[in-house]
Amino acid sequence: MKTTNRAVRTPGGLSVRLDVRAFTVVLLLLVAALAASVVLIGTGDFPIPAADVLRTLFGEGNAGQEFIVNELRLPRVLVGLLVGASLGLGGALFQSISRNPLGSPDVLGLGQGATAGALTMIVLFSGSANQVALGALVGGLVTGLAIYVLAWKRGVHGYRLVLVGIGVSAIVTAVNGYLLTKSDIVDAARAVVWMTGSLDGRDWAQVWPLLGLCAVLVPLVLSNARGLRMMEMGDDVSYALGVRVERVRLLLMVAAVLLTASATAAAGPVSFVALTAPQLARRLTRAPGPNLPASLCMGAALLVVADWLSQRAFGAEQLPVGVVTGVLGGAYLLWLLVTERKAGRI
Template sequence: MSRTTAPVRPAGHAVLRGGRASFLVHRRAVAVSAVLAVLLACAVVAYLCVGESFVPPVEVVRVLLGRPSPDTLVVGTLRLPRLTVALLAGAAFGVAGALVQTVARNPLASPDVIGVTHGAGAATVAAISFNAVAYDALPYVSVAGGLAAAVLVYSFAWRRGLHSSRFVLVGIGVSVALGSLTQLFLTKGDYLVAQQAKIWLTGSLNGRGYEEARPLALVVLLSVPAALWAARAQRSASFDDDTADALGVRLDRVRLGLTVLGVVLASVATGAAGPVDFVALLAPQIARRLTRTAHVPLLSAALTGSLIVVAADLLARRMFSPTELPVGVLTAAVGAPYLMWLIVRTRSRSGGTSS
């Protein structure tokens, strides 16, 4: 008699079945995502409560549920639109960082480190400084600039394969060049418009609302099916070229698809919120360390990114009140030391391996 062997389920995983489809999920990742969702909900309520005038949490919940409240103007009109941009931009940055780090197989890689957000920023600043396009078209300009920067980095880094260290180094060089180009645009444009562009470059959410949130929300929603594919494709993207060829995996196509999705998300988020630095670097690494998974879980990365941006913007609004700091200043203050620590840690590991 022949025996049928049941497929081996990896440790720490569970199978979810829905009709003919089944999904393999990591139990710890699900638990971490649930905790992050609760923390994010608490941060959202705190964000809507705190401001020039304090709004009780009960009234915040009433406004969110669409019930009549005397604080509808403060919560629903003044604070909620800005919060919406923070939530969407943080999630987009988190997923984009996870995808870029997966493709590069390097925790140092993120859209703001390898030049994607700098390309989006340079294109947007050029459009703002020279009044080249209408304000509503700026998100599309950001996507074009981010894609152009990604193509440039990918072209220079590709040498019979995509080596992670070369990818990061080329990206840093492109970032520096695009930063210089951005400064050139600022000096050549109108003075008053250039000052507005400088404020945008700091990653400030001040004045952001539903006009910026709509295109970002549309891109995020349209990216959900692609993100579901990307969650499965992450496994094959981590293979080396020889292993992928042996398994018959079209590794170049997988990496290209993940890169395009990450670049589009990061570019649109940059167009909506400005270049909020280091969120795309921090969120995936925090999510991976919390979940202890082999690959960065995209849902956890998105929730972590949203939590970072919402918490940072809340602190930026109230830390030195009535003076308001750009949210990018706080994220850079945390992200820059982390990046230096990550570089030192990566070099020490490489030195230990080579010895």
């Protein structure tokens, strides 16, 4: 498939340029994510054919199917889609802002910061599930703020942002280890399960806050995609093109931190999705720039497929999805490093 750009004229007379390959990739990824979701809803101790799942979603299933699909499995799948999309979009933002393919929330320490907030609520306060989620959200936001402040020096630049993030990540990881050593056996077991990253037991209480946040942040991020694309050419060029660099960078960093922290609060620290989704999306689209819609759809598809693999291979509750994404993401990272080394880029 060749990359082609076509000028499309809107009803208001505005002409926009459409990358046909990138648009096709986004459409295919969206279809793949939705198809995998239907298959995942039908997977479990009581399997349901895909055709019956679709009929049930449109209100034509029997009472048993209605309960299994709408109350038990649909919320879990929706959380998976929203978490994957949030991580994919947040990872694309961080990698674009830092101009570094390793500048993802996993490397910068945002996941560790959210984990610290959750562990604080579990170990020190024996908090409920909602309190743990709130602690994870606050921990991620505080960590993101600390990284931004420490990396600031007449602006925030990618190389310094990554180095500061790695340092903060090491500190917060040590804090998490200390909290685990101070916990009793019950809280420690609960904390370890949460730190693995899982979609088990997710219900509508996790869907609505994440959906509301995405409904606000995704349009906000996409509306600033042009400024982000200009910033990848350097601050001086961006200023010359009329982009308010620091304002756009701060706005998008806040959005990326909120997306990552809210996803971690909903499902725990699901590793490597934020790192791999933007890079896979860029390889498929072969388009310059941050590829935000493709990264969003790729993250959603990756997490749903990983959850399906965890259930098909090991049963619904034997292998959390965070383990699958960790294995697949680690293998991809090793492959990427070997490829870059053979190409002489590292």
